[in-house]
Amino acid sequence: MVNLPTTPADILPFIIAVVTSHTFITLVIFPGFIHLTIVVMFLTWYERKLLARIQLRIGPLYAGGPGGILQPIADGVKLIFKEVMIPYKADKPLFLGIPLALVFLGALPFAVIPFGQHWVIANLDVGLVFVFAVASLFPSMILIFAWASNSKYPFLGGLRSLFQQVAYEIPMWISALSVVMLAGSLNLVQIVNAQQKTWFIVPAFLSFIVFFIATMAELERLPFDLPSAEPELVAGWFTEASGAVFMVIFLALYMKLYLMSSLITVLFLGGWWGPAFLPQPVWFILKALIVATIIIIPRGVYARLRVDLLIKVGWTRLLIIALANVFITVVLLSTGVLSAWGL
Amino acid sequence: MSVPPDITFVVLTTVTLLAAIMALQAKELIYGAISLAISFIGIAGFFVSLDAPYLAMLQIAVYVGAVVVLILFTIMLVRREEADKDETGETGQSAAGLWLAGLLAVSIAGIAALAGPNLPATPPPGNLPVSQLGPVLAGAYPVPLVILALLLSGALLGALVLAKVDK
Numbered sequence: 001m002v003n004l005p006t007t008p009a010d011i012l013p014f015i016i017a018v019v020t021s022h023t024f025i026t027l028v029i030f031p032g033f034i035h036l037t038i039v040v041m042f043l044t045w046y047e048r049k050l051l052a053r054i055q056l057r058i059g060p061l062y063a064g065g066p067g068g069i070l071q072p073i074a075d076g077v078k079l080i081f082k083e084v085m086i087p088y089k090a091d092k093p094l095f096l097g098i099p100l101a102l103v104f105l106g107a108l109p110f111a112v113i114p115f116g117q118h119w120v121i122a123n124l125d126v127g128l129v130f131v132f133a134v135a136s137l138f139p140s141m142i143l144i145f146a147w148a149s150n151s152k153y154p155f156l157g158g159l160r161s162l163f164q165q166v167a168y169e170i171p172m173w174i175s176a177l178s179v180v181m182l183a184g185s186l187n188l189v190q191i192v193n194a195q196q197k198t199w200f201i202v203p204a205f206l207s208f209i210v211f212f213i214a215t216m217a218e219l220e221r222l223p224f225d226l227p228s229a230e231p232e233l234v235a236g237w238f239t240e241a242s243g244a245v246f247m248v249i250f251l252a253l254y255m256k257l258y259l260m261s262s263l264i265t266v267l268f269l270g271g272w273w274g275p276a277f278l279p280q281p282v283w284f285i286l287k288a289l290i291v292a293t294i295i296i297i298p299r300g301v302y303a304r305l306r307v308d309l310l311i312k313v314g315w316t317r318l319l320i321i322a323l324a325n326v327f328i329t330v331v332l333l334s335t336g337v338l339s340a341w342g343l
Numbered sequence: 344m345s346v347p348p349d350i351t352f353v354v355l356t357t358v359t360l361l362a363a364i365m366a367l368q369a370k371e372l373i374y375g376a377i378s379l380a381i382s383f384i385g386i387a388g389f390f391v392s393l394d395a396p397y398l399a400m401l402q403i404a405v406y407v408g409a410v411v412v413l414i415l416f417t418i419m420l421v422r423r424e425e426a427d428k429d430e431t432g433e434t435g436q437s438a439a440g441l442w443l444a445g446l447l448a449v450s451i452a453g454i455a456a457l458a459g460p461n462l463p464a465t466p467p468p469g470n471l472p473v474s475q476l477g478p479v480l481a482g483a484y485p486v487p488l489v490i491l492a493l494l495l496s497g498a499l500l501g502a503l504v505l506a507k508v509d510k
Binding site for chain 2: 126129133143147
């Protein structure tokens, strides 16, 4: 704790003490605000560049820096100065408020994601449930935004998004269950600590596959991007968003992409653990970016699923595989096969 | 000895109750659903202030993440004209409702006042194992449990009355 200043001479040391305190640094600089902004901006550029390379194009080039890496700043400035079109008879407070809520909800779970042994804002005992609880608010926000646009395409996209995310939340939670059983904790720091010897992707490989597919569906990434299918629904649930509103939604979507990549890193890929020649947070961010790459690549490769197939896969295949994997984990744990791997 | 008012409790109560009233009074159904979500989040806040973060998270995940989603689905699937024309506004019903709610409140307050002194002086430990939850609830706190049951059955009856299809 830092004592409040009493005399004018104390103010400067006070400010220095606050700015250098662990809470301030974790909240504002490293796992917090500035780091998130930079990584999210990087991801928007990275996706464009990667997809361009897959399609034998060049991608962003002229905005400055190597490979046009300053493109996100140019994009941001452009979107801020564009007119925000609000559709006729749209629900104005919700139309403007929900995008902000989406960004807030996308950033909130980073409070419990550990980027290193000490690089975590809040070491919550129920961290995993916290992430899932906050993530479960996304679909309803999206539907409310779609409704507030008062337009056909966003509404259809919003309904699809809700169907899809609710259907894939269940296999996702259940596949995370086997990780929780292996680690014996819901605390994300302890989950990572339990993976010091063996990453959970090895004993819970099926879970990883199910979790990964469910993540793609949650993020509305190809081949699951039905809620924003451009030939049918223009841009899905954010068709009516323009200018700054669109920018904020865009940020929220990439925030969620980074969140889910980080969550996969924490649950299955050993979090910050790696050879000691790089500091822990670097390993974490590297792993998360690799996961994000694997999530992005299908967008340049695969076609879109049909709606009925999507629902069928979610409810009849993934759910069963996830449940089977819970059973397998129970058997592995109770027979003590895993003790050789330090579990 | 005067107990200082617990600011967290006051704020949470105000938010939860106001949101609950808004949920009932909202002209637009979707605003009702949003208010209901805020009310649920307020209840999650109560759990946090009672040192039960796990319950709080599940409250958000289940009630805000699932129940409100179901309500939203229902609102979206019902056409707007149908939802809007259901404005019968019978004054007799609301008077009876107020009267019944008052009766329920008075009886619950009476039971609570009678049973209050019998409650254990110290609350059970915060990190109670789940297996101990049932014995503690039914053993040390029978009266609050019964009051909860009364409230729930009242809500159930109310839901039945509201959902009754007029022939």
